[in-house]
Structure formats: structure tokens, C-alpha cells
Amino acid sequence: MSDLIDYRLEEGVATLTLNNGKVNAISPDVIAAFNNALDRAEQDRAVVVITGQPGILSGGYDLKVMTAGPQQAVDLVSAGSTLARRLLAHPHPVIVACSGHAVAKGAFLLLAADYRIGVEGPFHIGLNEVMIGMTMHHAGIELARDRLRRSAFHRSVICAEMFDPQGALSAGFLDEVVAAEALPQAIAKAAQRLKSINQVAHRNTKLKVRKALLDSLDDAIAKDKEQFKVG
Template structure:
């Protein structure tokens, strides 16, 4: 099986690097391997960093699957929604190191992470589903509603507005944007700082704070399972 996700753990930080072609597409295989990497992070009791490739975090779902049939598309979307739901409730902090463009599912992975660090540059971040002819799935609506700044919800979800890295901080896709020179150091320092948290308190507080969103996602995934995009 092709390795689409690289896993490395050192000093209580598990770095998961996505590596599926030039757009880092989320396929069934990459989602399976990302889930396996998260399983390894649980064993290692590690803070998680999810990274993309230089210039590209992810451009979304694998179009070869999405264009096969409605049934194939919905099965991949369900698997992706289940992944982001898992991330929102994960036992250890998850940092998204956004290495470039983050579009559609790539942007949803940012929204599902606890802390998001972007790299400044001419990159675009956002939810382009409506622009490419896809009705937004219910789980996507709930995740965006729960994590985006309210003023950007309509612009991002209904109007498919793509934003710059700096505007992504205002919108709620990112928490901070740093220069390319400071990116790796910022990611490493942030991850190490999070290793100092009391992880039991972190998880219990996360579950309390996100109880409404997690419940909404559970219901939304069920709705999507019986619908078509």
C-alpha cells in the first residue's frame, strides 16, 4: 500500500505529514492512514501536528472518487466527516500546520483542529463547494457554523469566498499566520508548549466546550448518510 501519511514522534509530539500528490487529496486510503496515525499518537500519548506539503496543505477530497457516482461521493464525505468529528474530540491537542493552500476538506481539517498556524504567502483558504457545483453537506455546515467567525459563515459557506492567509485568521480558519522563516519554529514551540497541559483536563474541557457541536455533527452525519449532494 502506498504511504500517503508519514508519522514521526519525538519529545511527546507526533508529526503527521500528508503526502498524496500535488494537491494532497483526501482519499479513502489517506483518511484510513491518517486515522491509523492518530491511533499511534494515542499510544504515544503525544500532541499531534498535522502538516501538508510546501505550498499545499490540501485542496480537498479526491475528485476521482467524488466524480464516480453520488454514492461514492457520499461515502467519502461520510468518512471525512467522521474523521473531523474524531479530531474535535481527540484526547490530545491537535495543531494544524497549514503549509499553503487549504481548500474544501483541507479547510475543514483546519476547522477541526485545536490550534491552526498558517504560513504567509499568496495562498487561498476556504470552502469552494458551492463554486464547483456541490451543495454543502450537513456536517460541513455544522462544523463551519461552530468554528468560523459568524460574519464569515455566509461568505464562506453560501458564497464560497476564498480568503488570504491573513484574512483566514479573522475568519476563523487559522489562529495565527507567521512568516515562512518563523513557521517551523512557531509550530515546534507551540507543540512543545501544549505538551505541558494536563491532558485529562484538556480532553474533559474540550468535550464540555464542544458538546453541542459534537452532538450536531453526529446528527448531521446521519442526515448526510441518507441524502445526496
């Protein structure tokens, strides 16, 4: 397993820990490691927990790649959107334990999970693309439209509003907020609960519930590739 994603399997729970610098930047190599880890989790038939280091889940896409050239940026965003789609359709439950900040692609990881736990503290969670001069991609819009509460969708996507953990809970980025020291126990409780449900029924129901979103993401990913085609 790649050093960028630490994979640990314990009693039917696969913990995937992002480990790419101080902000856990999402690069092509990180996405490849993510997909390899998800392949392994499927083989292990494990509930998936995605987390980062204390204080940070992820600060978003690797800016060195995003600014290297138009094609590199298009390819990275496309791969990231495809990863989000895969998480949404993963056959076993996916938990994201947000150990601090979750910005841009970091926040989209939250929107692609089945259950999201955050920690209390002076952390920022949200989609800052418009703030930093990036027009939101179609796939990001569709994912946010489906998973965020209606009252927060426009504030988040169009106005780049960032939320503290309690605000992120209200907006729809998180399902639960706990004290930082209580995060391991909250993860264990959520994982045990999700292990106890019927996994085949979970997978089949998930695909039914999310069919419209998955179809929209397929169209959006194709549209983003076409709109930003280089050459």
C-alpha cells in the same frame, strides 16, 4: 505506517505529514491512513501536528473518487466528516500547520483542530464547494457554523469566498500567521505549550466545550447519509 501519511514521533509530538500527490487529495486510503496515525498518536499519548508540503496542506477530496459515482462520493464525504469529528474529540491537542493552500476538506481540517498556524503568501484558504457546484453537506455547515466567526460564516459557506492567510485569520480558519521560514519554530513553540498543559483536563474540558458541536455533527452525518442515500 502508510506512505500517504508520514508519522514521526519526537519528544511527545507526533507529526502527521500528508503526502498524496501535488494537492494532497483526501481519498479513502488517506482517511484510513489518518485514522491509523491517530490511533498510534493516542497510544503514544502525543500532541498531534498535521501538516503538508510547502505551499499546500490539502486541496480537498480526491475528485477521481467524488466523480466515480454517487455512492463513492457519499462514502468519502461521510468518512471525512467522521474524521473531522474524531479530530475535534481527540484526547490530546491537535495542531494543524497550514503550509500553503487549504481548500474544501483541507480547510475543514483547520476547522477541526485545536490550534491552527498558517504561513504568509499568495495562498487560498476556504470552502469552495458552492463555487464548483456542490451543495454544502450538513456536517460541513455545522462545523463551519461553530468554528468560523459569525461575520465570515455566510460569506464562506454560502458565497464560497476564499481568503488569503490574513483573511483566514480574521475569518476563524487560523489562529496565527507566520512567515514561511518561521513555521517550524512556530510549530515547536505551539507544541511545547500544548504539551505543558494537563492532558486529562484538556480532554475532559474539550469534550464539555464541544458537546453541542459533536452532537450536531452526529446528527448531521446521519442526515447526510440519509439525504444522499443511493439505491
